[in-house]
Amino acid sequence: MELEARITNALAQRPPSVEEDPDVRWAAVALVLAPGAQHGTEVLLLRRALCERDPWSGHVSLPGGRREPADGDLLVTAVRETWEETGIELEREACLGQLDDLRPRRASPLAIAVRPFVFLVPSRPALRLSAEVAAELWTPLDELRGERETARLEVRGGVREEAVVRLGPDVLWGMTLRILDGFLERMA
Numbered sequence: 001m002e003l004e005a006r007i008t009n010a011l012a013q014r015p016p017s018v019e020e021d022p023d024v025r026w027a028a029v030a031l032v033l034a035p036g037a038q039h040g041t042e043v044l045l046l047r048r049a050l051c052e053r054d055p056w057s058g059h060v061s062l063p064g065g066r067r068e069p070a071d072g073d074l075l076v077t078a079v080r081e082t083w084e085e086t087g088i089e090l091e092r093e094a095c096l097g098q099l100d101d102l103r104p105r106r107a108s109p110l111a112i113a114v115r116p117f118v119f120l121v122p123s124r125p126a127l128r129l130s131a132e133v134a135a136e137l138w139t140p141l142d143e144l145r146g147e148r149e150t151a152r153l154e155v156r157g158g159v160r161e162e163a164v165v166r167l168g169p170d171v172l173w174g175m176t177l178r179i180l181d182g183f184l185e186r187m188a
Contacts, residue, residue, distance in 0.1 A: 027064060040140055044086070064078055075098075
């Protein structure tokens with residue numbers, strides 16, 4: 001598969017920056033790619049369900065979440081969380097590589113780091129969304145390239161300006177956008 005080879009080679013050209021800090025709470029996300037019918041390669045984004053206890057309620061994200069004690073490693077976390085949120089059963093062997101570990105840019109009461117993994121599926125799978133997810137947003141990668149606009153966002157009770165990509169009524173920003181930018185940079 002030409003797309004798979006292209007992604008694998010691009011990821012191998014620049015090994016990811018990883019950290020091994022036992023004092024952070026680790027999470028992992030899956031960047032799930034599928035060939036698009038009309039618009040080239042698409043990435044699976046999710047709109048999180050509205051939940052009072054969730055500081056990222058309603059935000060656009062990648063499937064993923066916190067590492068559980070039973071998870072053997074962060075790849076297991078990404079696979080498990082993707083299955084729990086979307087019903088997609090990703091195989092460990094289907095992981096094409098990983099991207100740089102990231103931490104939030106703004107101070108947070110919890111020290112957290114995220115490890116993104118890249119997967120390619122042969123076509124858009126049917127999803128079974130969990131209660132944590134309001135909608136699936138399959139998005140052509142080409143829509144994520146180019147200029148960013150600045151938007152005023154309400155985040156945790158405050159308002160701040162952030163670089164964003166508009167996806168219809170949704171806004172992609174923050175760590176999810178940084179992860180996708182890191183992937184697109186490698187693919188350039």
